[in-house]
Amino acid sequence: MDLHLSAAAPSDEERAAVDELLGEPASGWHGARRDDVTYRVARGGRSARDQRHLLLPALHALQASAGWISEGGLNYVCERLTVPPAEAYGVATFYAMFSVEPRPRTVVHVCDDIACRVAGSEAICEHLQTAYGPERSAAEGAGNASWVRSPCLGLCDAAPAVLYQQAGPGARDFVTTLAEPETVAALGRGARMAATPAPVVVGGAEPRLLRRVGVVDPASFDDYHAHGGYLALRRAVELGPEGTIAEITEAKLMGRGGAAFPTGVKWQAVAAQAAHPHYFVCNADESEPGTFKDRVVMEQDPFAVIESMTIAGFATGSPAGYVYIRGEYPLATQRLEHAVAEARHRGYLGADVMGEGFEFDIELRRGAGAYICGEETALFNSLEGKRGEPRNKPPFPVQRGLFGKPTGINNVETLINVLEILRLGGAAYARIGTEGSTGPRLFCLSGNVGRPGLYEADFGVTLGELLDLAGGVTGDLRAVLLGGAAGGFLTPADLDSRMTFEDARAGGYTLGSGVVMAFNTDVDLVEIVMRIARFFRDESCGQCVPCRVGTVRQEEALQRLVSERTLGTRADELALLTDIGRVMTDASICGLGQTAASAVQSAVARLNLFEGSPA
Amino acid sequence: MVGLATVFGAGGGTSSYGEVEHSDLMLLWGSNARAAHPIFFHHVLKGIHNGMRLIAVDPRRTESAQWGDLWLGIDVGTDIALSNSIAREIIVNELHDATFIERATVGFEAYRDSVMSWTLERGEEVTKVPADVIQEVAHAFGKADRAMICWTLGITEHHNATDNVLSLINLSLLTGHVGRYGCGVNPLRGQNNVQGGGDMGAIPNKLPGFQDIEKDSEARARFEAAWGVPIDPTSGWTITQMFEAMERKDLSAAYVIGENPASSEADNQHAVELLEGLDTLIVQDIFMTKTAQLADVVFPASNSAFESEGTVTNSERRVQRTRAALTPPGNARDDIWIITQIAERLGTDWGAVTPQGAWDELRSLSPMHAGMSYARLEALGGLQWPCPDEDHPGTQFLHARLWSDDPAEVGPRAPFSVVVDEPPVDLLNEEFPLRLTTGRRLDSYNTGMQSGRYTSPLRRPETLDVSPEDAERLGLSEGEPVAVSSRRGTVEAPVHVDPALRPGLVFMTFHFPDQVETNVLTIDATDPKSGTAEFKATAVRIDKLPAATAQGSVEGSR
Secondary structure, eight states: OOOOOOOOOOOHHHHHHHHHHHEEEESSGTTTOOTTTTTTEOTHHHHTTTGGGGGGHHHHHHHHSSSSHHHHHHHHHHHHHHHHHHHHHHHHTTTTTTTSSEEEEEEEEEEHHHHHTTTHHHHHHHHHHHHOOSSOOOOSSSOOOEEEEOOOOGGGOOOEEEEEEEEETTTOEESSSSSOHHHHHHTTTOOOOEEEEEEEOOEESSSSSTTTTTOOOOOOOOHHHHTTHHHHHHHHHHHHHHHHHEEEEEEEETTTTTOOBHHHHHHHHHOOSSSOOOOOEEEEOOEEEEEEEOHHHHHHHHHHHHHHHHHHHHHOOOEEEEEEEEOOOOHHHEEEEEEEHHHHHHHSBBSGGGGGGGOOOEEEEOSSOOGGGGGGHHHHHHHHTSOOOOOOOSSSSTTTTTGGGGGEEEEHHHHHHHHHHHHOOOOHTSBBOOOOSSSSSEEEEEEBBSEEEEEEEETOOOOHHHHHHTOOOSSSSSEEEEETSSSSSOOOTTTTOOOOOHHHHHHOOOOTTTEEEEEEEEEHHHHHHHHHHHHHHOOOOOHHHHHHHEEEEEEEHHHHHHHTTSSOOOHHHHHHHHHHHHHHHHHOOOOOHHHTTTTHHHHHHOTTSSSOOOO | OOOHHHHSSSOOOOSSSHTTTTTEEEEEESSOHHHHOHHHHHHHHHHTTTEEEEEEEESSSSSHTTTSSEEOOOOTHHHHHHHHHHHHHHHHHTOHHHHHHHHEEEEEEHHHHHTTTHHHHHHHHHHOOOOOHHHHHHHHHHSSEEEEEOOHHHHHHSHHHHHHHHHHHHHHHHHOOOSTOOOOEEEOOSSTTHHHHHHHBTTEEEEEETTETOOOHHHHHHHHHHTTTOOOOOOOOOHHHHHHHOOOOOOOOOEEEEEOOHSSSHHHHHHHHHHTTSSEEEEESSSSHEEEEOOSEEEEBBOOOTTOEEEOOOOEEEEEEEOOOOOOOTTOOOOHHHEEEHHHHTTTOOOOHHHHHHHHHHHHOGGGGGOOOOHHHHHOEEESSOOOTTTOOSSSSSSGGGSSHHHHHHHHEOOOOHHHHHHSSOOOOOSSOEEEEEEOOTTOOOSTTGGGGGGTOOOOOOOOEHHHHHHHTTTTTTEEEEEEOOOOOEEEOOOOOOSSOTTTTTEEEEETTTTOOOOOOOOOOOOOOOBOTTTTTTEEEEEEEEGGGOOOOOGGGO
């Protein structure tokens, strides 16, 4: 590899942080003191390139040690991992949680996305503007802290939410929910006060997926075991890999990430691939605005994620599993890390799982603030230490996924359904829900509802029933955002719409990630739509033209409509919006671009939001 | 080339570029191909991408070595010690290919006996590379299914260049890593047509097609019949021997075509004096080189790449057509035209010689080119020699004959060569304690005559590259001009601290002779067999300059 490093050197702190992750450097060619062996021998090549996947963890280590990634620190990581600095810089600047400019050791990320906006996040922003100075600045009096606006933090059930990203020895990221402006400002400056834990509101007629949430101690392996834990893995071992996949197939389980792909087909495809090793990845990069279901499961029932991944690894013949968890989920990360270590300690992960003679272990990897990494191929690139840019398909992940090998990938919700399938049997599971949409489903209710939270219902439930589960709408219902920013708006006339894949297809809406966000007549929906447009502009990875340009043009057209500075008539602008939307949908590489116009388009079509003069 | 010709009868790399992409192991020995052979290295990168392991042997940890799985930083000039140690380790562990040795080689016993004293420990003592690393390389090379050895001037710019090459060929014979797809021994060529030059007989003892001028009387007779003149059956001189002859006054006239010895020869102050002492010096070039400035007559020539018709031959022996895209400027003329005109003035009328006519004459005289008509070269995008007739597809890799079951087809067996480790001629001592080695950079070419004419964002002026340790010990700072002295002369150059070097080893290029005449320092000790000078090993000393005279020779940069 051609490394042309600048003269900038790492601080002792940065060097120590990287060494803690990677171990002491092996030779003078990788950052150790030069000695007689250095002068005569160097090792690199394949063994060095094979470490590239550690780039993101190494950047996290730098960021956490100093609060930013300095040139010297980056040089050291490049030297350790044999990555050209230009490439490492390209990776570091791709992710929102990394900074390559100096910044204070505490950065307060204020969620100003849809649900938090409805719940009053602007008041927090205004307060911090006064207390800390403008966004991203480190003004006098702010202490060692600055603040930024953040896309959805996945805490919509307890909005408004704030993430405190902290660096330095012993520092740890944390969140507060139901946040008050003064408290946020004080916490950002290092005030010691009890952070409000996110209240866990879960509900539903008959909890299956959530049966242990709020019941078990998420830190206790024994508690999990006592509540039915690892019975499903036992059953899978009895059935064997093929038998397990047969049950999943018979259950007609479909992916809950949005694409609704049959899970049994996917697992079978991975298992059948001749190339080895196979990998299994849990997509826990839950970043769809309005979505928090996977976070709640990981925080409250982390062993369920591990058990279901182990089953997936067993069935697909994958000895190695990765959980890619979003960087903004400190508590879920901490609890999963603990649970992985516990499971390994008890022999439920490792070279001989449960004494049954198969190997499976899990590595936890944190994202760093990039919505796009929820797209499966972008996620693989991120795991490999690259910019999170989606790949062209085919080849599909089951053929060539992580590290170019056959890879199975499911999100958290899909995976924990596997436990239920093995508990009930595939046929019994298939009787839950409807013919075309089997099983239970998690719904994230937020916005203007009585009890925002995570609700479980069988497929076939209506929109109105879901809102009633969450205590009904507060105020007069104006619209519901279904499926997240990549979903679309429904109106009070749609309350009888059934939540199934087949009804959604027929009715022209999407369940997406299970977001049900209610807005009453007091909410400025134009502002919500503008926020969605800004979200996609920010989160487009910039790789393909339709999305990179389209998301910007879409936001600009909306701006002109809102400010009544249209080019031509309003009808012209609306036609342009439709046109841009069609191009993005048809021609973008990945799902982000393909859905970046859907909420905007549904607001235009169903809410008539931009007809005539704005209110 | 002499080494390859000695063993195999043909002086060419044995493999094709494409094979590099499908080899399992490459020993890149004395070559910074990443910088000096960037096109070839693209194939190496593809090979690496396909899983090939790369082991680099070089005193410096070069850009190429950075791509390697393993780098061995031997002492300059200890290549034979390393290869003999590797050979012994292969033999004592029975990793050699006994069947191949038995039916395709001769001289194994003597070779085996000669390397038996080269234990890993002795190898470490001489090369300074740890014994276990030498062992690792021996086992990797011995066990590889397909392994290739590639080298360049780090092997050949030594006083014992031919022995160095023979020692590498020994390794390939020992393991049967030659004559098979993905295996081979390959000298990388520095110029696009240096292979073609040799093929066409620009070697003192060869007629075109590597036909020996002394030994091959049948071939000589063929040329005599075609040309209508008797051919003196004695070898000519190498360029180094020519300079020696100038010294003795045995050579008084030189006709230099496309070469700049006034800048490129080792100990070049002396070379200039000798050129100046000639009765007649004629230079034919596309640039007014330093040599041309010394000439009595200069013939401005057309550029062979895009102002004239003809062929070039690359390192994989592929003959390709070149075509004129531009008309040469001013009075510049095609080489063939100039030579024809000189012949005419000397009283021989060759008529109107065309490139194709000259080529067809070659095909009639050189059997390995016989099947390469212009039409086929154009239709097939080039052909690789040997190509004996018009139905022959060309030859992807050489010496497949060695693997034949039929002893008659095997033909002359390839001889092992007993080679002896000899240190560089220019010894280190207290007065000259540092080892200077020279080489090339990606952005420049040889003496800079061509590459210096355009700018490159990568280019920096000549520097004396030293290790961080030596810089600290001698109190040198980056960019500081210093005096570098060898037993032959002194130059000034700014310091550049380069971690690719170790204590005691310093490096310079010779790309910027107008700024720093690096070859004032180098020694003209030459290999008696190939005539190559020992550019790679000079004993030098660094002296700090008094503050007053320490002025920026950096400004001499282009």
